[in-house]
Amino acid sequence: MDLLKSGNQHAFAEIYERYFGPLYLHAYKRIRDKDEARDLVQELFSHLWSKRDTLEPRTSFSNYLYTWVRNSILNIIAHKAVEEKYLSSLPGWTNDAESLTDHRVRERQLAAIIEKEIDALPPRMRAVFELSRKSNMSYKEIAEKLDLTEQSVRSHVKNALKILRMKLGVLVYLFYIFYK
Known part of the structure; x- marks a missing residue:
């Protein structure tokens, strides 16, 4: 941890080699998407390197990494729930809007035909x-x-x-x- 904080790239590479596989499997078991699990773990290591000088884990280092992955997974699940709710509301909205627009177009066409016959x-x-x-x-x-x-x-x-x-x-x- 001290070597990582001082910017030692070999220490970072060692941490990456040691933890990438287990963290990836942990993430994949929860979200069942290989690409998303890989991105999540990559984001963790990117975060780890960019914040290396301010890291102060309150628990063991491995516990810190697993907790970060768990919290990220929970954020992804919450985001997906909101996304699904939004997407499920769209078909009804578009059908209503489509129906209303179609109704107005037909109404205008019929009004034009009636006006033509009156003329x-x-x-x-x-x-x-x-x-x-x-x-x-x-x-x-x-x-x-x-x-x-x-x-x-x-x-x-x-x-x-x-x-x-x-x-x-x-x-x-x-x-x-x-x-x-």
């Missing part, structure tokens, strides 16, 4: 229909605004709905089938 109505019928449905005006208010009778407003709205049902009925059905 294709005869001008007077379209004006009456838009005042009725978009501006939420009563038949009486529309009749006064456009200088029509309430009966003709009612007739325009009824005919507009009939045309839109005919044109959009098949479109909405197909849209629903293909984009479900």
